[in-house]
Amino acid sequence: MQSFIQDVVQDVLKNNSDLGKTIFILPSKRAGVFLKKALSSSLTKTVLAPEIYSIEDFIEKVSNLVTANTTTQLFELYNAYLNVGDYDKESFDSFLKWGQILLQDFNEVDRYLVDANNLYQNVAAIQEVNHWSVNSDNSEIIENYLHFWRHLEGIYNKFNDNLLKQGLGHQGLIYKISVSELNNYIASVNKQHIFLGFNALNTAESILIQTILEQTNAAIYWDIDPYFLKDNIHDAGYFIRQYQKTWKVLKDKPLAGLTNYYNTEKHIEIIGVPKNVSQVNYVGDILNNIQNNAPETLRNAAIVLGNEELLNPLLNSIPESIPATNITMGQKLESTTLASFFINLIEFHEQKTDKGWFYKHLLNLLTHSYAVLLFEANDVSTNQLISKIKLNNWSYINNDQISRLLPKNATVSLLFEDIKNDPNRLIENFLALITSIRSIEAVKQNPLLLEQLYKFFTLFNQLKDLCNNFTYINNLKSLKHLFKQLLSSETLDFQGNPIEGIQIMGMLESRLLDFETIIITSVNEGVLPSGKSNNSFIPFDLKTKNGLPTYKEKDAVYTYHFYRLLQRAKNVYILYNTEPDALEGGERSRLITQLLTDDNRTDIKSVIATPTIQPITKEIEQVEKTKSLIDLIQQKAKKGFSPSSLSNYIRNPIDFYKQNLLNINEVMQVEETLAPNTFGTIVHDSLEELYTPLVGKTLTEDLLNDIRKNVTSSVARNFEKTYKEGNISSGKNYISFHVILKYIQTFIDAEVTALKDHSIKIIALEQSLSVPLEVPGLDFPIILKGKLDRVDEFDGITRIIDYKTGKVERRNVELMDWDVLTEEYQFSKAFQLLCYALMFFKTHPAENLSIQAGIISLKNFADGTLLFAQKESARGPKNHIINNEVISDFEQILGQLITEICNADLPFTEKEV
Template sequence: MTTFILDVLQDLKKKQINFTEVTFVLPSKRAGVFLKNQLPRVLDHTLFAPKIISIEEFVEAIAGLESTSNTELLFEFYNSYLQISKGDEIDSFEVFSKWAQILLQDFNEIDRYLIPQEHIFKYLAAIEDLKHWSLEEPKTEFVKNYLAFWNKLFDYYKHFTQHLIEQGIAYQGLIYREAAKHIKTYIQDHEDNQYIFLGFNALNSAEEIIIQEILQHDLGEIYWDIDKVFFENPLHDAGLFTRQHKKKWNIFNSQPFEWITNNYSKQKEITVLGIPKNIGQAKYIGTILQELHQEDATLENTAVILGDENLLIPVLNSIPDTIENLNITMGFPLKSIPLASFFDALFNIHKTPSKSFYYKDIIKLISHQFIRPLFLVEDIDYASLVIETIDSNNMVYLSVKRLKQLAPPCASVIDLLFTNWQISIDQALSNCSNLILAIKEHLDKNSKSDILSLEYLFRFNALFNDLTQLNNTHEHIKDISTLYSVYNELLNSESLDFQGEPLQGLQVMGMLESRVLDFETVIISSVNEGVLPSGKSNNSFIPYDVKLENKLPTYKEKDAVYTYHFYRLLQRAKRVFILYNTEADALTGGEKSRFITQLELEGIHNIKHQIIAPQVPILEQKLTVVKKNAALNRAIAKLASGGFSPSSLTNYIRNPIDFYYQNILKIRDHNDVEETVAANTLGTVVHNTLEDLYKPLINSFIDIEMIKSLKSKIEERVIHHFKTEYKEGDITKGKNLIISEIAKRYVSNFLDLEIKSLKAGNQIKIIAIEAQNDILINLPELDFPVRLRGIVDRVDAYNGVIRIIDYKTGKVDQNQVEITNWEDITTDYKKYSKSFQILAYAYMMQQKGLVKFPIEAGIISFKNMGAGFLKFSKKEAGSRSKNALITEDTLIAFEKELKHIILEICDSQIDFTEKEV
């Protein structure tokens, strides 16, 4: 296929240009690689390669200045700020960096477009004065400081730029301004040089002056790459800048404007694909490449252009394994690699000085893929030990000393992670560097060392070296929060460059990297409004109308730049796939780009439009069934011999699969740290406290004075049991303090209920507290013993009637302990589980001969204490009458249902089948 670069080289050959003596100036370094590759196609003899440079390199050579990093500029700018801004209103470096970033961008734009600096800064100050404050008299201190800031902008600029020039460094805009100032001198010193400019589109004012001066001195030529369709249409943004250049540059009055080509109108196969979500686009790119690979094994004339560069990793993961040659012309942001998440978590725990650390932050750090191996000592995983101890002891905040007690061999790593960060910034940076070295040492010991991980470590080591150098040179970083801010600034500007053969195989690149390059097949992703083009954004101190007046670029010009790049990719391509996201995402809005609509309205090409929907299989929701086999039957027999508890049987009634997991397989829910006391912990504390208070009263008739004397013991017993159950959890503040008080109130209310009952003349005798029961159940159908076991909270004699009482810290109502049909007690868990439990307790105690009829069984609900003792009742169908006394007939009817449910569990022919929720 023909390419713009090849056409330029062939034209230069016709003009008999000596390539050895020519300097090619291109928009990017990437284009230079392709130009050098194309040279042999037009040469018929051996020669020294021409000099090929980017426009940035060329301008730096003219200006005699070197560009520096944005972070370095921020530190240098702060030096100027400190010298000019005297007094108490000086911002800290962290606060300064927030607004200084925007101001540096404005400095850059003002210089690139050669705007008179003093004029525009004074103009901005006058606008602010007029817009907000001129009518306010007298002006407040805040207003004075605000206006003083705007009045000092030119002073900041002047001091800062002079300081940079003295050091021989500069930001891009200043380099361009200085280059434009010195271009005539440069030309006089390089009269024998010849320059070829190619592939340019939007030029800033400095570039225009530089290139025009060179052309007017007959020291070079410029080749534009614009198609007739765009150039001749005054409304088409793809030709906006080239139309302006042809009109305004005097050189084109006497020299031809090269070139206006006619490639876009040639036949093309353009397919527009609407695909849900970004990940859907990445996956479909893989499908397209698989089909293309079958046609062209090399894919050397195929490019994947990522409108959204965050799609790089998903796209790389979607490329078929059969595609061997691949070149990526874009860096992978350091902020996206796993090590970045570790340092982000590390900085976050140290931004606020503290002697103890939140358990989730600790777990996050020691569980990180790069740190966890450092806690593996002599095959003991100390990270797991620490996490298990935190969980089991409810440790919400831990000190460094406590961590070292939990993992003594890992003390040095714990120190690096958690100690001495507040001593100095140098110490914090040293800790980070030493952590990197510790991780590297571990990787080096591993015979199967992870090369990519080592590359990550190398880049982060370089980043922290830069931070250390900046801190040593400027000493502006005063605290960890500021260090974190500067670290993030560096992190966002750094990338991990991929290595590959730049001229072989499939090309994956961003939109800007595609400048000057041509491909037969182009796949462009994320062609949505807000991405391509990016749309309105005003990250600037300069208002829109001031930019228009001073001919500074606005979002309209930036959109025109991307319009040109988009259409230029289409000019010489034969097959184009344009992908956009159909879903309404937070940032992109789910709206296809205006570029797609414009393509359709032009009517030049036949556009195929498809909406791609992923194939979503219909998954039939099947209930889990566990087939019973010999091994499972043996496990059930073993469980039956050990004894079923009433709660395990109600667990089966609720859902047989839960019974299988919890009671057969013994799978328990993971015990997470209880930051707030859980309901079951509260219940255990209340139960245990009442046990302590009432056990000494067994076989005694209680009286009012006896119960009143128990009240003085409540506080001590509740705190004791919280320490036992809640381990190292803190109940002295927050919600936990409230819950501990609730526990005391529950117990106190229970004692008040007892006193009220005694004052009413009732006699109460304590028979048993936390009575343990274990009985054999006669089941001739089974060839193994079956036991029923359980603990009854309290048994007493109330006016001579035996009561079996179960405590519930949750709310229970009377209707939850009433039953009409006995069959329902083993089928309806929600209504009758509590009735089943208390009847099971009554049945066990009656079978052991510990109680005699008549019996009452029921619940005391601590959240419904006013209802008193909630008795089990048997209601007659169709009648309002109910019987609260448990007789022999009651327990015979219950025994029938109890045996039925146990036989069902033990039946080898009845599988464990999940119940529909």
């Protein structure tokens, strides 16, 4: 296959022997590399090289202006906005949300040489009509809004004048000035101009090219197949058909550069793939297959990304067997981890309140990879910091707490310096942090990271200069908006050999380049073409009236690029996302439908690719009891099984294995609000503290009234002890504090009421018991241990009371069948009560001992004390007495459970909870 560029070079060399007096103008810089390669391979002797320009560089040369960078343009535009009209102006950070749109409009108006004064008068008139009201006076908001539209013309003129005074211009202004400077340029240059590969031209470009063609020895070559020109409704030839009709220099003359390649036999596959990442994975499979079966077809191949955000996943999907790739598109700076670090830091300082930093914002910063890198390089452990914050339940952390936590280190302190909402100080800190990161040994070995650091260093220096020259960035919010906008337009350019390997590019980078093998991704509506978005302040009708491009022209541009890629290609793979998504593109593109309905194309294969789906069957987890695990169980038995750990085994043996044997607990976290277990601990500790003076005493109303006075102070003390430095002065914690007060006061009130008809004597509180068990068949010591919340005498009957802050119902502590105790977790409360009773019996041996055991559920307090009971039927009589016979029966059940836990032949098997 001979490329379009090679065709042009051969034709030029036939008619022009002096390349030194030739100027080539191309749609893009990238094509210039391929033009030089084609020239060098076609020449047989040494000659002076021609001048080669992209159209933007050529027009900049004609205009004698320098293109201002986007940031400078935004600042100058805001400056013009402030200085035109006497009405309330928006802040700089608000302006940034719409300033870019206004900049694009000004750019487009100038490139198409529209009469801006007339246009913006029309825009203002339309807005006046839109906001017409029956009331004679508009509100202040509407007036300010209308003032903006009335002064658009003045803002436009002021903005352009300010740039011109500095010898600068935005792209549109440079195009506009180049038209007025064209005659001076033509008079000063005596060379042949050759234009090649153009399609959609704005008005300024069209006048420039026509004038040069008419007044000088110049030529233009069109990269299009006659097939599209002859079809009067095909969008691929839309612009060039217009030029044939309207350009005098083209009328009644054949177009140069046309070749008949499109209708040649090709291998075209249209593949639907679900979701974006699946598309790039499929690209990897295509490359792998081609490499294995026909590697020569990859010598001249390109991957064109319809959605350029897929670059990173694509790079991870390219097979290692591919010898070389060249990326002709830049990686967006906003997608780097370093960008997220700096945005995180800006937001971290922006989110600081009078109380300090919210712990989640601090943890986000401390766990960021670059923060960890900085800390480790300066011998600071982030894990210790995080543990300290979680241990103390700091919901908010102030500068004093930070300084106590951190060693005195200049670099680390930069992260937390109180910058008082001053963007200049933060930028200075960023520059210092970049220097510190660059000096880290691991970073010195990472060229990509060094390149990113350099790019950010340049960016922050640029921001620093702008902050010094303009006063608009006066807070962190403005800095963040501007920084994010800069990131979205800045790219990190890859270095490579554009002549070798598979070329990875966006659709616009493919202009003028031809490849034998083409893979195009994301060919969906809303991506290719980009859809009906009208990101402009100029209404659609006005755009049409003034010859400005609308989405219709943009669709025709994409159609041309798409079909131009197909013209000379032999192998074409077109991928689209089968899952319509409003954010990532809709259904498959109309370009695919147009291809499939073309009667002249019989070489298209259309398929839907789906990933192989393997059913995932949840396997029940089993842990075999190895010798080391048996040793661990025996150690646990010797140390003591608690009723709650045995209940845990009944619930799920795997949980018992992980939590009670391996001691794998939940990850420690800051309790913003009181966790249920912390809530329970505070209640237990408060009740113990309040009732301890009453141990051994028969309760009286006076004694209970005395301890009632201490409820608030006791709960506050226990809050401070258990909840550490957590805040209880507001929010849910404040409510929890008063809920605990209410629980305990209600409990004491119930005791006072009970004393009217009953006698209550406190025997023990929080009594720790540990008793040995003899289990037949097990020859190692087994201990049952636990803590009895309360032991009392109620009308002469000894009771074991367990406090629960969660909800417990009477059915959870009443049994009809002993077997359910170790089989169903809903009876775990009854199981625990019997364990406490067994320990009490073992430590208080007596022949006719009988007791009761019950739960007081503070959340379900109205049901009173929920006593353990045996019954023969659901509605049968209940027996609340626990005697030696009951304990003997339970001991057998408990022995069977412990035997099962210790049985080496029975693995721990997961239960579905």
